[in-house]
Amino acid sequence: MADTGFIPKEKWGAFIEGLAAKAQVWVPCLDGDVVIFKPYSKDQTLCFERPANSPPKGVIFPQSDTLFAFNFSKDPENPQKVMVELEEKLDFPKTIIFGSRPCDAKGFLIYDRPYMQTDTPDPYYKGRREQTAIVTMSCQSTYAGCFCTAVGGGPADKEGSDVLITELDNGYFIEAITDKGKEILQQAAAESGAGHEAEALKKQEAVRARVKDPFCANGKPEISKDLFESDEFWEEELSKCVSCGACTYLCPTCYCFNITDETTFEKGERIRSWDGCMYNHFTLEASGHNPRPTKFQRFKNRVGHKFLFYPEKYNGVIACCGCGRCIRFCPMSVDISEIVSKLQKQTGSASNGK
Ligand code: SF4
Ligand code: SF4
Known part of the structure; x- marks a missing residue:
């Protein structure tokens, strides 16, 4: 059983501040009318009432990341000979993502397989990931469009989190799930969690019962490959998409990137930036050929990656x-759960729960 603790509401601020004294802490902050993760500081307005508009994936996989800097020079005696010096920074600070949601924490597990659990791990991702603890808040409510239980998760799911916190009437019930989580619980100087577990469980179960399940397939929807290959299906479903790419940038599990070298005459930086498969140029080849020239093909790839190709590989x-x-944030209200539900229905393996 997990180690547990309880923090009364009046000690909540001091708890976060105590963590921020020992690590870089990223928290969901109100910025205008949106909530985004930022490094903790006393003048930020923290917001735990609703999930952040964008997930905290950028803490471990930054939107724009300098991989290394380089200097190069030519041998004055032999211009064919170029000397290159690389400068790489791979020491990452101790970090806590505080106030993620269970779906956000699970998103990092999707990253871990291709970026860390391979023979050639990505040193930038791995370095930050190993230095980071994830403190998750269980959801107090459901939100437009969410369907975590339909893909095997839940509003109090512990998978991927080091700590799970559930807000109670008078305070916060804390469960330390991993060794990193136990360290955080120790730092919290929390009261005993015994006596608060039943209230936390009751709250968690009440929210879980309200999450919609458009697939009704025990968290394992299967999609019809025949319908998946139908151009007509995708053209009909995606006619309203405007290829803005918001769905990829805001997705906790989308991990595509581009690499660019930004140089002046003798020095420069190699930068990795988020990219998205919903953009026309994403697959544009130097020859001018584009294997996915239409938004239908691009969205088909996006859904295919999440519900077919990744499951096949992992x-x-x-x-x-x-x-x-x-x-929630698609300007044209394209609904991936509705689309997968339609793809799934053709298999006859499940009924639509809507
Ligand atoms: S599906 Fe929606 S969010 Fe995604 S690219 Fe199309 S319009 Fe933008
Ligand atoms: S595809 Fe949509 S619902 Fe699924 S994880 Fe990405 S943003 Fe969330």
Whole structure:
């Protein structure tokens, strides 16, 4: 059983401040009318009432990341000979993502397989990931578009988190799930959690019962490959998409990137930036050929990656955590859960739960 603790509401601020004294802490902050993760400081307005508009993936996989700097010079005696010096920074600070949601924490598990659990791990991702603890808040409510239980998660799911916190009437129930989580619980100087567990469980179960499940397939929807290959299906479903790419940037499990070298005459930096498969130029080849020239093909790839290709490669794991952001924030209200539900219905393996 997990180690547990309880923090009364009046000690909540001091708890976060105590963590920030020992690590870089990223918290969801109100910025205008949106909530985004920022480094903790006393003058930020923290917001735990609703999930952040964008997930905290950028803490471990920054939107724009300098991989290394380089200097190069030519041998004055032999211009064919170029000397290159690389400067790489791979020491990452101790970091806590505080106030993520269970779907956000699960998103990092989707990243871990291709970026860390391979023979050639990505040193930038791995370095930050190992230095980072994830403190998750269980959801107190459901939100437009979310469907975490339909893809095997839940509003109090512990998978991927080091600590799970559930807000109670008078305070916060804290469960330390991993060794990193136990360290955080120790730092919290929390009261005993015994006596608060039943209230936390009751709250968690009440929210879980309200999450919609458009697939009704025990968290394992299967999609019809025949319908998946139908151009007509995608053209009909995606006619309203405007290829803005918001769905990829706001998705906790989308991990595509581009690499650019930004140089002046003798020095420069190699930079990795987020990219998205919903953009026309994403697959544009130097020859001018584009294997996915239409938005239908691009969205088909996006859904295929999450519900077909990734599960095929990684033992059935679905690369969507059901956070619903791509539904909430799509300017054209394209709904991936509705689309997958239609794809799934054709298999006859499940009924539509809507
Ligand atoms: S957010 Fe909506 S409109 Fe924008 S690319 Fe994604 S599906 Fe298309
Ligand atoms: S595909 Fe949509 S619902 Fe699924 S994890 Fe990404 S943003 Fe969330």
